Structure formats: C-alpha cells, structure tokens
Amino acid sequence: MASFEEAETEETVTCLHMMFYHPFQQEKQVFRHLNFYKREQLRADEVAKFGRDGNICHYILVDARVSRIQFSLQLFRKLSGSELCFEIKNTSKRTKLTVNNLELGYLNKIDLPLKCMVGFGDYQILMHVQEGESVDFFETFLELSQVSLLQEQYLPSLQPISEHGISPLFYSQAINPVEKPVEMDENEL
Amino acid sequence: MASFEEAETEETVTCLHMMFYHPFQQEKQVFRHLNFYKREQLRADEVAKFGRDGNICHYILVDARVSRIQFSLQLFRKLSGSELCFEIKNTSKRTKLTVNNLELGYLNKIDLPLKCMVGFGDYQILMHVQEGESVDFFETFLELSQVSLLQEQYLPSLQPISEHGISPLFYSQAINPVEKPVEMDENEL
Secondary structure: OOOOOOOOOOOOOOEEEEEOOOOOHHHHOOOOOOOOOOOOOEEOOOOOEEEEOOOOEEEEOOOOOOOOEEEEEEEEEOOOOOOEEEEEEEEEOOEEEEOOOOEEOOOEEEOOEEEEEEOOEEEEEEEHHHHHHHHEEEEEEEEOOOOOEEEEOOOOOOOOOOOOOOOOOOOOEEEEEOHHHHHOOOOOO | OOOOOOOOOOOOOEEEHHHHHOEEEHHHHHOOOOOEEEOEEEEEOOOOEEEEEOOOOOOOOOOOOOOOEEEEEEEEEEOOOOOOEEEEEEOOOOOOOOOOOEEEEOEEEOOOOOOEEEEEOOOEEEEEEEEOOOOOOEEEEEEEEOOOOOOOHHOOOOOOOHHHOOOOOOOOOOEEHHHHHOOOOOOHO
C-alpha cells in the first residue's frame, strides 16, 4: 500500500444535493426507502433512476402514483469544455416534470441548472450541484424538508434555464414564506 | 382478446440500423456475441450499452481493447417537437469515439445524426435511424459487413453535425471504393 506521501492526490467528487418534500410524507411514508443524510457514490457512467420499481431504480418512491421510472439523471461532460454536468430526463408518460418553470414531457430532457426546483405531482425536490473533479464517480446526498419548498427563501438564487435556445424562465411561485426548516444547512442556500 | 377489427392501430417502431466492421473480425471473433440480422426490441427508457462487460452491456464486444462500457445510446424526444432522436455518449476513458468527423472524449455526448459513421479504435459502425411512431419501444437491427465501411459509397448521404452550435463536419475520409458488400440492402443507402 502506498504511503500517505506517495498516495495519489485526492480528488473532489461532484455531489448532487437533493432536498425532498411531499405534503403527505408523514402519513404515506413515500420516502421510506430513501437513505437520507448519507453520501452515496455512483459510477460516472451510471444513470441514477428515481421511481416506483425497485428492480430498476436505485432511488425508490413508495407511491402508486409514481411511475416505474419517474425520471433519471446522468452525468456528462460538455463538448465545449471539461466541466461535468447533469442531465435530467422525464421517463413518465403520465406526469410532467418541471425543472424550475420549464415543463418536460415524456422522454424530454434538459441540462440540469446548478440549482433548481424539480417537481412532479405533489413532489418537490430542490437540487443543487456541488462541483467536483473526479470523472470516475459522482455522489448524491439526500435531505428531507418538513415544510414545502415553494418558498421565497429558496428562489432568488435559482438559475434560469437558457440552454439550447430555451428562453430563461425563472421560478416565481413564491408562496407564504415560513420558517427555515431545521434540516437546511446555511451553506446550502 | 380484441378482434382484428377492434385491436389498436399498430404503430411503427423507431429502428436503429447498425452495420459493423472490424478488420480482424474473422480471426478475433469480436462480434460473436452480437445477434445479427434479427430485430431486437428495447423499452424506450432503456439505455443501449455497448462494451466488453456482459453484466452491464446488452451488446457485447469480445475484445480486451474495448472498455467495460464503450458507448451508450438513449432515445429521447426534443423539447421543440415530438420527434424521437437518439443520443450517443462515449463512456470510454481510453478511446475517443468519432461520430462522422467529430471526436467525443470521455462522457461527451451528442445527438445522433439520422445517418452517420461511428468509430473507435479499429471498429466502424454505420448507423442509420428508421423513424417510427411508438414512444414505448425502439428496435435495433445489426448487420455485419465483410469490407471496410470507409468507402465513398457510404459517404454522400452522411449528415453534417450541426446541433448545439458545433460547426458542420463532413465525413470525408474516402478510401479506395470497393464492391458493395453482399449484406447491404439497397434500401439502406
């Protein structure tokens, strides 16, 4: 084994933070198969799938209204540079997926903004990408919010979507701001 | 069971035709795990993976020089319309993937032109998409060529790549044209 002095310089790893909220998360326990507050590592060539079918999805949502595969995320590198980005794709025929205010239909996909609100049905997921160097792996870190994420405090720093000629759309559904949830780290804002 | 009169109107299915060539395909039998001349159906949300690792890849290349996953293809629908397209992604750290004349590095991806030449190492794959209506499935159809595909006859109808601001690059490596391979159907050209 290489000594500390000889070991390869440790790389930072791109981490996708996701804060989840569903209005009936207590009663329905829809998130009971998600591992919150634990970094999980995936290979860079893996597609992260979210949905009802545990045979296919790594991130399982226990809800009959959720599609077998609801949406998926893949890491890629832009042709124009070396930076790592995520792409999100709606794989549900029944439900639209919103990324900030943009609606994605079935099999539509888009580059994920560094910070954005993703929604489908009653589900709200606040995503933000912490950029890293490794091209071998990426990580996910899931948090749970006790309050709705449709609040002003989450909104000012949301990025517009301007990739591929789509006009910038800001997330603007500001609803009564309430207290900051206890799970939220100040560094996340 | 519904009668013929009552049955749903049959949909056409998007089919990705792929003609393979490797200079040592006879000696090395690198394609021995591919099912040639047989339509295979995949779910629209499946990622078609090509590479050495049979545990992950549906399309296996038996060659120590090929990466675990060499490249992958996914079906998607453009935001601007309802048409179905493929995206190709290079998942090999060692080898560049060329799509017509454009080089893709590791984790680079691009929309697949309707007709194009894909290459990596000594491998040549002439791909063309036969468009269909179904959003549930797509098909693949693999053929084997006995002669190199780097010939003039394949080139005139190749599409330039002009997606996302990349300047059009035509495939122009015309090498001694030879006779049309027997496997090639006239409709393919």
